[in-house]
Amino acid sequence: MALPTCFIALLFALALFCTEVKALSSDYYDQTCPNAESTITKVVKNAMLNDKTVPAALLRMHFHDCFVRGCDASVLLNSTRNNKAEKDGPPNISLHAFYVIDVVKKQIEDLCPGVVSCADIVALAARDAVALSGGPTWDVPKGRKDGRISKAIETRQLPSPTFNFSQLQQNFGQRGLSLDDLVALSGGHTLGFSHCSSFQNRIHNFDKRHNVDPTLQSSFAASLQNVCPAHNKVRNAGATMDSTTTLFDNAYYKLLMNGKSLFTSDESLLTDSRTKRLVSKYASSQDAFFKAFANSMIKMSSISGNGQEVRLDCRFALSSEYYDKTCPNAESTITKVVKNAMLNDKTVPAALLRMHFHDCFVRGCDASVLLNSTRNNKAEKDGPPNISLHAFYVIDIVKKQIEDLCPGVVSCADIVALAARDAVALSGGPSWEVPKGRKDGRISKATETRQLPSPTFNMSQLQQTFAQRGLSLDDLVALSGGHTLGFSHCSSFQNRIHKFDKRHNVDPTLQASFAASLQNVCPAHNKVRNAGATMDSTTTLFDNAYYKLLMNGKSLFTSDESLLTNSRTKRLVSKYANSQDEFFKAFANSMIKMSSINGNGQEVRLDCRFVR
Incomplete structure (x- = not known):
């Protein structure tokens, strides 16, 4: 439901949304950003001192966000050259006070970089707007994530303030909200102002028998006609929503009971016996309304x-x-550099893909994996799991060329994501549209590489590691297919071919001749530093051979074999072994998802190896 201001008052999308709370918690930021709520409250309070319309604006903003695509802050996104966003859809033109959210976000990012979502900020700011206007407060569940899709065209589906009771009931029901919610949330109309267009239908040419809606109190209707004549040309003409427009109270219900509501949708609450009783209840008891x-x-x-x-x-x-x-030539520049590097070094594709994985899984996709160690800090690239990472020179070459084209524009994090995509595509794999706009981080710690999934992980450990990064079992299986490229040192699979457990020297799930070949190149007391095995039989070709070998007991890692220990993941392994097209499609989708794991970056490095 929307709050009052121009054009429309009730703004709900027709799309269905799940109302299940997923990981929302009142103590979500207690450890990671304990001062988030107090920071938001302070900013909202200061904004209200300078602009009395802020409370209504923030509350309306939250309604409009949640009723279009769920509470994902899509209403905050700006339009781009190729997309007109929600905030520029006709029903949302009058939304304002976005600057309050900007101020909050800046202060919170200074406190807790990359932690608090814009969606949570909007929800908390709306709560504070109500409480600071004399209304109730409540414990806001937190943990929402921000969406990336915002389309103005979707606002065309939003119902108007002319909706009748049946239309309102349907809209609320589609969102898991009841008639009780409809009446209570309509009380948000106690704050703010509405333009004439939202109630013009009630005061001019109402129907064939009446010029004015007969449910309107006559003197109130006359006052509305005075400020909103039939052919009104005053752009910002309108009326306040109730007699105490900056105070959050129950005056809205009292006026509604006395024929002094603005919208058809308000009056509709009196056309159903249940909702009418609630209107009367809240008109009589502000405490009941607040609760x-x-x-x-x-x-x-x-x-x-x-x-x-x-x-x-x-x-x-x-x-x-x-x-x-x-920087329109950024992608073509990256592709050209990667292609040239591959001509000279067949290990480049595997290296670039692994580099991207290891970047995103530690601090999010922020190019922290590229930073060099300093005298006082050992960086990620020098952590034990990353010692064998290489091909950093490819990123250096790309960065140099792009800086010559577009100084200070393209982040190292985006370069890594795009280089990984090109590495896959140029090796015969799928291509995909890489979302861009990542920023580079300033923190890189070798100790944090312990968070990377280990080749010795079992299914439970893999599932937990991926879930912590918002990745599903489907993503786990698809992304594991990246093992189709490259080479592994003996240390990563030694546990499977020597002293596996008390009963077996070799992992019994390994095909016997394959295990023997691994033991041959990696003996028990191997001393050859670079000894190891290729990841699959087509090590420079991105294909589905990895899954075929896995199904036949010829995988290298415990983590690979673990995919066969869960019925769902095993089915997916079989599916991708049988269909390379299905694997390519799934891999591309999961790569987009993984490469969107938010990092804590706030800048574009000029040299990917160093922070300024």
């Missing part, structure tokens, strides 16, 4: 969105056209 409003706000603000990240700037998300204007 109901708080409960319904918690329910409404938990409508699940499609968010999967924490934006660093609430107005911008990763975008496929991010550099279209600022």
